[in-house]
Amino acid sequence: MLRVKIGKDSVVAFDFVMTDEEGTVIDEGAGEDGMRYLHGQGQIPPGLERALEGKEVGDKLDVTIEPKDAFGERSDTEDLKVPRGELPEEMPLEPGAELVAESDGGEQTTFWVVEVDNGWVTLTRDHPLSGLTVKFAVTVTEVREATAEEVEHGHVHGPGGEHSHSE
Numbered sequence: 001m002l003r004v005k006i007g008k009d010s011v012v013a014f015d016f017v018m019t020d021e022e023g024t025v026i027d028e029g030a031g032e033d034g035m036r037y038l039h040g041q042g043q044i045p046p047g048l049e050r051a052l053e054g055k056e057v058g059d060k061l062d063v064t065i066e067p068k069d070a071f072g073e074r075s076d077t078e079d080l081k082v083p084r085g086e087l088p089e090e091m092p093l094e095p096g097a098e099l100v101a102e103s104d105g106g107e108q109t110t111f112w113v114v115e116v117d118n119g120w121v122t123l124t125r126d127h128p129l130s131g132l133t134v135k136f137a138v139t140v141t142e143v144r145e146a147t148a149e150e151v152e153h154g155h156v157h158g159p160g161g162e163h164s165h166s167e
Contacts, residue, residue: 008040013142045070071129080123
């Protein structure tokens with residue numbers, strides 16, 4: 001059987017453990033809880049994506065990624081305080097929650113919740129892991145060519161590329 005190497009528009013699945021520099025586990029996943037992504041679409045940290053380029057099923061790697069190639073450097077941007085009532089009621093607002101705001105022109109900006117206190121929500125543009133050097137221990141579990149539909153949609157569908165978008 002031909003072994004497919006990871007390249008642009010490959011569907012990739014991998015088991016992983018992500019730690020900080022001291023070895024504290026930040027996140028991990030294996031099997032169904034592992035990571036699946038469309039290679040070359042910026043869906044995982046750029047340093048990890050570059051390290052996976054050319055790998056194939058069964059390959060294992062340990063990668064240390066500096067902040068600029070992981071979740072970004074901390075910015076100088078001030079946090080934003082918003083009255084809770086200005087955000088949709090159904091929106092979950094615990095620290096670390098990701099919110100996407102869209103301007104009238106359609107431009108999207110991602111914010112993360114820092115704190116919810118006394119009717120106010122503090123938001124930041126910095127990813128919660130920005131500024132951290134992270135380490136990934138990865139085992140590649142699947143590599144296949146993406147379907148035309150997956151490439152067009154910009155995300156991975158189910159096994160073999162099967163998927164339906166239900167509204």
